[in-house]
Amino acid sequence: MTTxxxxxxxxxxxxxxxxIEGGHVLVEDGIIASAGPGEGPxxxxxxxxxxxxxxxxxxxxxxxxxxxxxxFRGLGEDVDDRLFRxxxxxxxxxxxxxxxxxxxxxxxxxxxxxxxxxxADMYYFETEVGHVLDEAGLRGVVGQTIADxxxxxxxxxxxxxxxxxxxxxxxxxxxxxxxxxxxxxxxSTDIPVMARVARWAEDHPDAPVQIHLAEMRSEMxxxxxxxxxxxxxxxxxxxxxxxxxxxAHCLYLxxxxxxxxxxxxxxxxxxxxxxxxxxRGIAPVDKMRAAGIPVGIATDGPMSGNTLDLFAQFGxxxxxxxxxxxxxxxxxxxxxxxxxxxxxxxxxxxxxxxxTLTPGMAADLIRISLDAPRxxxxxDPYATLVFAAQPEDVTAVMVxxxxxxxxxxxxxxxxxxxxxxxxxxxxxxxxxxxxxxxxET
Amino acid sequence: MTTxxxxxxxxxxxxxxxxIEGGHVLVEDGIIASAGPGEGPxxxxxxxxxxxxxxxxxxxxxxxxxxxxxxFRGLGEDVDDRLFRxxxxxxxxxxxxxxxxxxxxxxxxxxxxxxxxxxADMYYFETEVGHVLDEAGLRGVVGQTIADxxxxxxxxxxxxxxxxxxxxxxxxxxxxxxxxxxxxxxxSTDIPVMARVARWAEDHPDAPVQIHLAEMRSEMxxxxxxxxxxxxxxxxxxxxxxxxxxxAHCLYLxxxxxxxxxxxxxxxxxxxxxxxxxxRGIAPVDKMRAAGIPVGIATDGPMSGNTLDLFAQFGxxxxxxxxxxxxxxxxxxxxxxxxxxxxxxxxxxxxxxxxTLTPGMAADLIRISLDAPRxxxxxDPYATLVFAAQPEDVTAVMVxxxxxxxxxxxxxxxxxxxxxxxxxxxxxxxxxxxxxxxxET
Numbered sequence: 001m002t003t004x005x006x007x008x009x010x011x012x013x014x015x016x017x018x019x020i021e022g023g024h025v026l027v028e029d030g031i032i033a034s035a036g037p038g039e040g041p042x043x044x045x046x047x048x049x050x051x052x053x054x055x056x057x058x059x060x061x062x063x064x065x066x067x068x069x070x071x072f073r074g075l076g077e078d079v080d081d082r083l084f085r086x087x088x089x090x091x092x093x094x095x096x097x098x099x100x101x102x103x104x105x106x107x108x109x110x111x112x113x114x115x116x117x118x119x120a121d122m123y124y125f126e127t128e129v130g131h132v133l134d135e136a137g138l139r140g141v142v143g144q145t146i147a148d149x150x151x152x153x154x155x156x157x158x159x160x161x162x163x164x165x166x167x168x169x170x171x172x173x174x175x176x177x178x179x180x181x182x183x184x185x186x187x188s189t190d191i192p193v194m195a196r197v198a199r200w201a202e203d204h205p206d207a208p209v210q211i212h213l214a215e216m217r218s219e220m221x222x223x224x225x226x227x228x229x230x231x232x233x234x235x236x237x238x239x240x241x242x243x244x245x246x247x248a249h250c251l252y253l254x255x256x257x258x259x260x261x262x263x264x265x266x267x268x269x270x271x272x273x274x275x276x277x278x279x280r281g282i283a284p285v286d287k288m289r290a291a292g293i294p295v296g297i298a299t300d301g302p303m304s305g306n307t308l309d310l311f312a313q314f315g316x317x318x319x320x321x322x323x324x325x326x327x328x329x330x331x332x333x334x335x336x337x338x339x340x341x342x343x344x345x346x347x348x349x350x351x352x353x354x355x356t357l358t359p360g361m362a363a364d365l366i367r368i369s370l371d372a373p374r375x376x377x378x379x380d381p382y383a384t385l386v387f388a389a390q391p392e393d394v395t396a397v398m399v400x401x402x403x404x405x406x407x408x409x410x411x412x413x414x415x416x417x418x419x420x421x422x423x424x425x426x427x428x429x430x431x432x433x434x435x436x437x438x439x440e441t
Numbered sequence: 442m443t444t445x446x447x448x449x450x451x452x453x454x455x456x457x458x459x460x461i462e463g464g465h466v467l468v469e470d471g472i473i474a475s476a477g478p479g480e481g482p483x484x485x486x487x488x489x490x491x492x493x494x495x496x497x498x499x500x501x502x503x504x505x506x507x508x509x510x511x512x513f514r515g516l517g518e519d520v521d522d523r524l525f526r527x528x529x530x531x532x533x534x535x536x537x538x539x540x541x542x543x544x545x546x547x548x549x550x551x552x553x554x555x556x557x558x559x560x561a562d563m564y565y566f567e568t569e570v571g572h573v574l575d576e577a578g579l580r581g582v583v584g585q586t587i588a589d590x591x592x593x594x595x596x597x598x599x600x601x602x603x604x605x606x607x608x609x610x611x612x613x614x615x616x617x618x619x620x621x622x623x624x625x626x627x628x629s630t631d632i633p634v635m636a637r638v639a640r641w642a643e644d645h646p647d648a649p650v651q652i653h654l655a656e657m658r659s660e661m662x663x664x665x666x667x668x669x670x671x672x673x674x675x676x677x678x679x680x681x682x683x684x685x686x687x688x689a690h691c692l693y694l695x696x697x698x699x700x701x702x703x704x705x706x707x708x709x710x711x712x713x714x715x716x717x718x719x720x721r722g723i724a725p726v727d728k729m730r731a732a733g734i735p736v737g738i739a740t741d742g743p744m745s746g747n748t749l750d751l752f753a754q755f756g757x758x759x760x761x762x763x764x765x766x767x768x769x770x771x772x773x774x775x776x777x778x779x780x781x782x783x784x785x786x787x788x789x790x791x792x793x794x795x796x797t798l799t800p801g802m803a804a805d806l807i808r809i810s811l812d813a814p815r816x817x818x819x820x821d822p823y824a825t826l827v828f829a830a831q832p833e834d835v836t837a838v839m840v841x842x843x844x845x846x847x848x849x850x851x852x853x854x855x856x857x858x859x860x861x862x863x864x865x866x867x868x869x870x871x872x873x874x875x876x877x878x879x880x881e882t
Binding site for chain 2: 281315318320379
C-alpha cells in the first residue's frame with residue numbers, strides 16, 4: 001500500500017527541527033520512502049492526501065506509562081494517603097488479565113486520539129498489555145513489573161521472572177511490540193534482584209530495562225538507611241546502571257549522579273505533571289540533557305497524571321524548565337517537540353525505526369489541524385503545538401503505514417465496547433471505595 | 442423566556458462545593474429561579490433540557506486578560522527580548538479600534554467555546570472591547586489602561602483619563618459590561634497618577650480598579666530605586682491599596698504585604714501559566730487565600746499564556762500550590778473550581794450577580810459532557826474538571842439566560858468572519874516581523 005501526503009506543514013523532527021511549508025510524505029509498505037519539500041515523487045495509484053496546510057509530524061512517544069491504571073483515573077484525588085488507603089489494596093483485589101486488557105484498551109484509545117503512537121508501559125500481566133496494544137495497532141515497549149511487595153501477578157521474584165520470560169517469548173521478533181523487564185524501583189527490588197535483572201538483560205539484549213528512580217524522598221531515606229548511599233548508587237552496585245536503562249522520574253539527582261548516568265548511557269522519562277501533582281518537585285531536565293542524557297516526555301499512569309496525552313505535558317515541561325532557569329529562554333517549544341518525538345524514540349532505543357519523518361523510518365505519523373480559533377494566528381508551529389494545541393486537534397494517526405485514526409475517528413478500537421467495559425470495572429471500584437470508607441467510620 | 446434543565450450533575454459552587462447528582466436548574470428571565478436536587482418546580486411551556494448526566498455549573502470567570510492580544514498569540518515565542526523587539530513597536534504601529542475589535546472577537550469566540558462567561562480585560566481602546574463583548578453576549582469588566590509610556594491610544598495621562606471617562610459613560614448602567622480603570626503598573630504610572638486614579642475611583646464607586654502588581658524583578662528594582670520601598674508600598678502611598686482593587690500577578694509578596702492587602706480588601710488575579718512561562722515564579726496563592734484575599738484564576742494575554750481557557754490554567758494552579766507545599770494535599774481540585782467561579786466573581790466584585798447557581802443570581806451557566814474516553818471513569822467531577830477536561834468538552838454556554846453556544850456551536854459570533862479578520866491582521870504582523878528581523882541583519 002502506498003500513500004502520498006501533500007501540502008503539509010511538515011515537521012520531520014530531524015536534528016535541525018526544520019519547518020517545511022508545502023511538504024510531502026510518501027509511505028510505501030509501512031515505511032517512509034520520501035519526506036521533504038514539494039510534491040514528492042509521482043506514484044500512480046497511490047492514495048493521495050491533500051493535508052491542506054495541516055501539520056504532519058512523527059507520532060508522539062510516551063516514554064513512561066501504566067496504561068491499565070486509566071481505570072483509577074481521578075480515584076482518591078487529593079487524598080494524601082490514597083496509595084495505601086485505596087490503590088494498593090484495590091490493585092491486589094482487582095488486577096487481573098481482564099482488568100489489564102480493559103484498562104489498556106481505554107488507554108490505547110486515548111493515546112491514539114491524542115497522536116501518541118508509541119507507549120513505554122510497565123504494569124502487571126504485561127503480556128496482556130502487549131496484546132491489546134498490538135490489536136490497537138500501536139507501538140509499545142511493554143515492561144513486566146518485578147517487585148518484592150507481593151504484587152497482583154507474582155508472589156515471588158522467581159514468578160516475576162517467569163512472567164517476563166513468557167512476555168519476551170510472546171513478542172520475540174514482533175515488529176511493533178518490544179518486551180521489556182521492569183524492576184519496580186530500588187526500594188522494592190533491592191540490589192540482589194536488580195543484579196539478577198542486569199544478568200537477565202545481558203541475555204536479552206533487545207529487551208529494554210525500565211525502573212522508577214530517584215522519585216521519592218522515602219526512596220532516598222531507604223537507600224541511606226539500608227545501604228548508606230543514594231538510589232543511583234544502589235542501581236550501579238547491582239550492575240544495572242547500564243546503556244539503555246530507562247529511568248523514570250529522576251527528580252533527586254546531584255551533578256555527579258547526572259554525569260555518571262550520562263557516562264553509563266542511561267535514558268530518562270520525564271513525568272512533569274505527575275511529579276508536580278504529587279508535590280515532589282521538578283526534575284533537572286536541562287542539566288540532564290546538557291550532560292547528554294536523552295530525556296523523553298511521559299504521562300505516568302492516569303492515576304498520577306490523569307491523562308495519557310503529551311499535549312497536557314508540554315506546558316509543564318516547558319514552564320518548569322523556565323521556572324528553574326528563571327527566564328523565558330530555557331526549553332524552547334521546538335525542544336519540547338523534539339523530546340516528544342526523536343528524543344523519546346532514543347530513550348526507548350527505537351531511534352533506528354521511529355521519531356523522525358525520514359526515508360527508511362517506519363511510517364508512524366500524525367496530522368494536526370490548525371483550524372480551531374483558539375490556535376489562531378499561527379506564527380510558529382512549535383509554539384502552537386506546545387502551548388495551545390490539544391488532543392482534539394489531531395485528526396489522523398498512522399502507525400507502520402496503517403491508519404489508526406482518520407477524520408478524528410479511531411478505527412482500530414470499538415469506542416462503545418471500550419467505554420462499556422471500563423464502566424463495569426469503575427462500578428466495582430466505586431463499591432470497593434465505599435466499603436473501605438465505610439469500614440473506617 | 443423560561444428554561445428548565447434536568448438530570449444534571451450539578452455543581453452550584455456554593456460555599457460547601459456540593460455535588461448534586463440528578464439536579465435541575467430553572468432559568469426565568471435571565472435569572473436562576475431554582476437550582477438543586479430533583480426535577481425542579483413544574484413550568485408548563487418552559488424549554489425542557491435533559492442534561493443526560495452532564496455537568497452543569499456556573500460559567501467560568503477569567504480574572505485578568507488582554508483579549509485583543511490574541512492576535513499576538515505565539516509571536517516571538519521563546520525570544521527573550523520579544524517585548525522590546527516586537528511587541529511594543531508593533532503595538533504602537535498596529536493597535537487601533539479596528540485591531541482591538543478583531544482581536545477581542547477572536548478572544549470572545551475562544552472564551553465562549555471554553556465555558557468562560559466573564560472576562561476582566563485591560564487593554565487600549567477599551568470601549569471597543571466592551572462593545573465586542575456586549576455583542577458576543579459575554580459579561581466583562583473592561584479596564585481602560587492608563588500608562589506613561591506613550592501607549593497606542595493616549596499620548597498623555599489626561600487623554601488616558603478622558604478615554605476612561607468615555608468608557609464609563611458608554612457602559613453606565615449596563616447589565617453585563619462594567620467599566621473599569623486600569624493603571625498599568627506602579628512603574629508605568631508612578632504615585633501621582635495612581636493617586637489620581639484613586640480619586641477617580643472614589644467618584645466612580647461602581648468601576649473596579651485593575652493593576653499589574655509585584656510581577657517583575659525590574660518592578661521591585663524600580664520601587665527600591667525610585668521610592669526606597671517595595672511596589673505594594675507605592676500603591677498604598679498613592680491611596681490605591683483599597684477595597685476592590687484587582688491586583689494581577691502578585692508574585693513577589695512578603696507575609697506583611699499579604700496581611701496589608703488582605704486588610705485593605707484587595708483581590709488578586711492569579712496568572713499561573715503566564716508567570717511560569719516567563720520564568721518569573723509562582724504566586725503564593727495558598728498564603729494569600731489563607732489570609733482572606735480572594736484569588737481568581739486568570740489567563741493573562743494570549744501572548745503570555747497562549748490560550749484564554751481556564752482548563753489550561755487548572756493544572757498549573759493546582760500543581761504549583763502542591764509544589765510549593767511539598768505534598769499532594771494543597772489546593773484540592775474543588776478549590777480550583779471555586780476560584781474559577783464563585784471566588785473569581787468575588788475578585789471582580791460581581792459576586793452578588795454571578796459565580797454560583799443559586800436563586801436570584803444571573804443565569805450564567807455551562808454544560809460539560811463527560812463522554813470523551815479520556816475523561817472516563819469519573820470518580821470525582823472536580824478531579825475530572827481540573828486534571829482532564831478540555832474546552833472541547835464544554836457543549837453549551839448561557840449568559841444572563843441567553844444561549845451563546847449550544848451543541849458545541851458558538852451562536853453569537855460568526856466563526857468565518859472572526860477567523861478571516863484575524864488572518865488579515867496576522868499577515869500584517871508577519872510582514873512587520875520580517876521587516877524588524879531584516880533591519881537587524
